[in-house]
Amino acid sequence: MGGVKSKRVPRAVREQQMMDAAVLTFARRGYRAASMDEIAEVAGVSKPLVYLYLNSKEELFTAVIQREAAALVAAVRGAVEQGAAADRQLWSGLKGFFAHTAEHPEGWAVLHQQARTHGEPFALEVAAMRAEIIEFVTGLIGAAAREAGCDESLAEREVSGLAHALVGSAESLAEWANARPEDARPSAKETAATLMNFAWTGLGPLMGGERWAPGG
Template sequence: MGAAKSKRVPRAVRERQMMDAAVRTFARRGYRAASMDEIAELAGVSKPLVYLYLNSKEELFSAVIRREAAALVTAVTAAVEKDAAADRQLWCGLTGFFAHTAEHPEGWAVLHQQARTHGEPFAIEVAAMRAEIVRFVAGLIGAAAKEAGCAGELADREVAGLAHALVGAAESLAEWANTCAADGTSTLGVIGERERPTAKDAAGTLMNFAWAGLGRLMHGERWTPA
């Protein structure tokens, strides 16, 4: 009898392998320097198959951004304890954010570094993801204001501004936490001479920075220039 015919790999599995390889390649090489040959080799497939499934380098990069963005949004929203106090919900969401960016540093590098620097349509994809997270955080801040009994004192514009500021701070802190060592790796447990913060540590740092001020704001205390 002849050798048994090898089992055909399902398209969804093959596409995931290609996307995983693309994430690693784009994160390490950058969009411009990344080659379809390298992506195909890393995925263990032929370059024509990559083109057959994903059409072009531009479309592959867009697909990677959409996948990584959706995974990040899901991680943040799924981490929130719906019935918890407002500050607990925000802390949980931040913890989910930092946990995901730490566990997927290459996906985060694609979103935060690569996609933003190459213009449309890539920057638009990332902006849509960021807007979704900002809306979610704004909802948490609005809920906190309602819980504190000062919902009418915070205008929608102010809540939106606070949400943008908090998301921006979280992005900056995640970038710091995922800073690569001198050898270019992104999996080291230390940054310089300091231990890499855990997701809970990073979330706690941001809560201490932001929530202390938000908490005072919820109680009617506002900073004004002297």
């Protein structure tokens, strides 16, 4: 009798294993210092197999960015409580964002630290992800403005800017949370509450027509 043949790993599964290894390596070593040899070793495959499946290091990094960006956008969209009050929708979306970045710190590091600092085409991939999230948040804030009976001038002048500010704040807060010691790291709920306390307490009066103005 012949020996039992080992079960062949499907190509799609093998690719994901190699991309998982690439995420870990890029996050820990940085794009320039990471090597295909190291990625292959972490994945438990040969270096030629990595090249066969994923071509060049640049193409591998691009594929990693695209995968991690799509997962983050899906997490935010999927977390929002559809049909809830505007503040509840924003709160749930933020919880989804912070939960995902906390559960996938290496993926977040690749998006927020590595991809944005190594020029085109990597920065463009992240910019596209941010634009999609900002558009989504713009819709949530716009809905909040309409829910509060705000005049149309707020939506026209400020909603997009507020969305940019909120997304930028969320990104900075996620980096802060992930960098804290594990025993002092806030939960996704706590981090989302921090941002809601900062943002929504200001947005609330704004939706009611209040404006800050410099004195003198």
